[in-house]
Amino acid sequence: xxxxxxxxxxxxxxxxxxxxxxxxxxxxxxxxxxxxxxxxxxxxxxxxxxxxxxxxxxxxxxxxxxxxxxxxxxxxxxxxxxxxxxxxxxxxxxxxxxxxxxxxxxxxxxxxxxxxxxxxxxxxxxxxxxxxxxxxxxxxxxxxxxxxxxxxxxxxxxxxxxxxxxxxxxxxxxxxxxxxxxxxxxxxxxxxxxxxxxxxxxxxxxxxxxxxxxxxxxxxxxxxxxxxxxxxxxxxxxxxxxxxxxxxxxxxxxxxxxxxxxxxxxxxxxxxxxxxxxxxxxxxxxxxxxxxxxxxxxxxxxxxxxxxxxxxxxxxxxxxxxxxxxxxxxxxxxxxxxxxxxxxxxxxxxxxxxxxxxxxxxxxxxxxxxxxxxxxxxxxxxxxxxxxxxxxxxxxxxxxxxxxxxxxxxxxxxxxxxxxxxxxxxxxxxxxxxxxxxxxxxxxxxxxxxxxxxxx
Ligand SMILES: [Zn+2]
Numbered sequence: 001x002x003x004x005x006x007x008x009x010x011x012x013x014x015x016x017x018x019x020x021x022x023x024x025x026x027x028x029x030x031x032x033x034x035x036x037x038x039x040x041x042x043x044x045x046x047x048x049x050x051x052x053x054x055x056x057x058x059x060x061x062x063x064x065x066x067x068x069x070x071x072x073x074x075x076x077x078x079x080x081x082x083x084x085x086x087x088x089x090x091x092x093x094x095x096x097x098x099x100x101x102x103x104x105x106x107x108x109x110x111x112x113x114x115x116x117x118x119x120x121x122x123x124x125x126x127x128x129x130x131x132x133x134x135x136x137x138x139x140x141x142x143x144x145x146x147x148x149x150x151x152x153x154x155x156x157x158x159x160x161x162x163x164x165x166x167x168x169x170x171x172x173x174x175x176x177x178x179x180x181x182x183x184x185x186x187x188x189x190x191x192x193x194x195x196x197x198x199x200x201x202x203x204x205x206x207x208x209x210x211x212x213x214x215x216x217x218x219x220x221x222x223x224x225x226x227x228x229x230x231x232x233x234x235x236x237x238x239x240x241x242x243x244x245x246x247x248x249x250x251x252x253x254x255x256x257x258x259x260x261x262x263x264x265x266x267x268x269x270x271x272x273x274x275x276x277x278x279x280x281x282x283x284x285x286x287x288x289x290x291x292x293x294x295x296x297x298x299x300x301x302x303x304x305x306x307x308x309x310x311x312x313x314x315x316x317x318x319x320x321x322x323x324x325x326x327x328x329x330x331x332x333x334x335x336x337x338x339x340x341x342x343x344x345x346x347x348x349x350x351x352x353x354x355x356x357x358x359x360x361x362x363x364x365x366x367x368x369x370x371x372x373x374x375x376x377x378x379x380x381x382x383x384x385x386x387x388x389x390x391x392x393x394x395x396x397x398x399x400x401x402x403x404x405x406x407x408x409x410x411x412x413x414x415x416x417x418x419x420x421x422x423x424x425x426x427x428x429x430x431x432x433x434x435x436x437x438x439x440x441x442x443x444x445x446x447x448x449x450x451x452x453x454x455x456x
Contacts, residue, residue, distance in 0.1 A: 038191030039237035061366035076238035083387025083406030085309035134172035198243035198348030232369030246347035255289030268324035381412030
């Protein structure tokens with residue numbers, strides 16, 4: 001405790017300043033989301049990923065979470081960022097037809113099907129009171145939404161070392177003037193390597209170990225900076241992964257002439273756009289092929305299952321949608337690239353995009369921090385629920401926050417929380433918030449003067 005001597009008062013001031021600059025989580029509880037693309041929950045093993053295994057045991061974690069359909073990267077990262085189902089936010093695959101029936105891949109148009117759709121990193125800042133977001137390479141983050149970018153953005157660049165990315169994240173959180181209270185960070189592996197090597201390869205093991213070392217680096221940073229109990233850390237993935245061998249590749253040319261349709265194909269998923277007047281012929285031929293081969297499904301727009309939350313979207317107008325059965329995939333350019341370097345017998349490709357009820361498509365989720373239970377095994381939930389979870393963690397004003405109703409629900413994720421919603425808000429406004437430096441200095445000075453008067 002401070003006693004009234006000038007030297008001790010100065011020491012007290014220094015101590016308070018040090019604590020304040022060390023945390024910089026002043027007004028709002030901070031949340032960091034780290035996504036490792038295509039990391040299957042069953043990759044975590046004590047011998048292979050000791051740090052992630054330990055983190056999972058100590059944290060609140062379900063065995064897995066359910067991805068949105070199709071189980072693709074852009075679809076799921078945008079679902080988690082917006083709290084909306086794919087048919088609402090409109091990102092229906094990594095590669096799709098644009099409004100001119102040309103192929104689009106990571107374009108402004110792809111992420112702006114509906115201008116009322118706004119990611120939570122923008123909504124966080126819309127809530128004001130010194131809230132700042134930082135987004136590191138998260139799919140869709142380099143585009144403005146309603147004309148706005150987050151305070152901090154790093155666009156996708158896989159040459160940037162992962163530890164350097166974490167150093168940057170920490171600098172955003174610790175910035176003295178504009179500390180980030182929300183960070184989304186994307187890491188491209190093990191997905192990137194899986195696509196070319198399949199699931200059970202040494203190359204994938206190397207990437208899984210790399211992820212584990214990166215999680216360790218992040219945890220070490222939080223420990224070193226005394227932020228372990230001040231930041232909610234969510235570690236997750238977007239989908240699982242499955243291996244496709246050459247004998248499981250579907251060639252659409254076996255069933256239909258490629259002269260009567262255009263297509264956008266990526267692994268298990270295909271958008272088929274029949275030429276004018278050819279819709280029925282294309283649908284009949286593909287349906288016949290699906291029936292005889294038993295390797296894929298064919299859907300008209302309104303035949304898509306409701307549970308996929310995909311069909312009510314204008315981007316599917318005039319489209320016939322194909323989905324391969326588990327471990328099958330449609331031939332496309334990537335597979336030629338892989339085959340150029342190997343034999344048909346040795347061909348192994350990783351694929352995802354399958355039915356989100358396929359166990360191989362399950363995604364990772366684990367969370368630690370002041371608002372979460374510890375050593376807690378949760379029930380699986382949908383990744384669309386991440387948005388309402390973060391909204392509560394950050395104590396966002398739901399009226400201002402939800403410019404449109406989200407599809408996710410707090411009901412599925414409340415089980416992870418240490419306290420109910422009301423006490424979360426109380427916690428965020430008391431124990432985890434701190435007055436600014438000049439307020440702290442004023443308090444110390446006033447206490448010192450008051451004590452001097454008392455002793456005089
Ligand atoms: Zn992915």
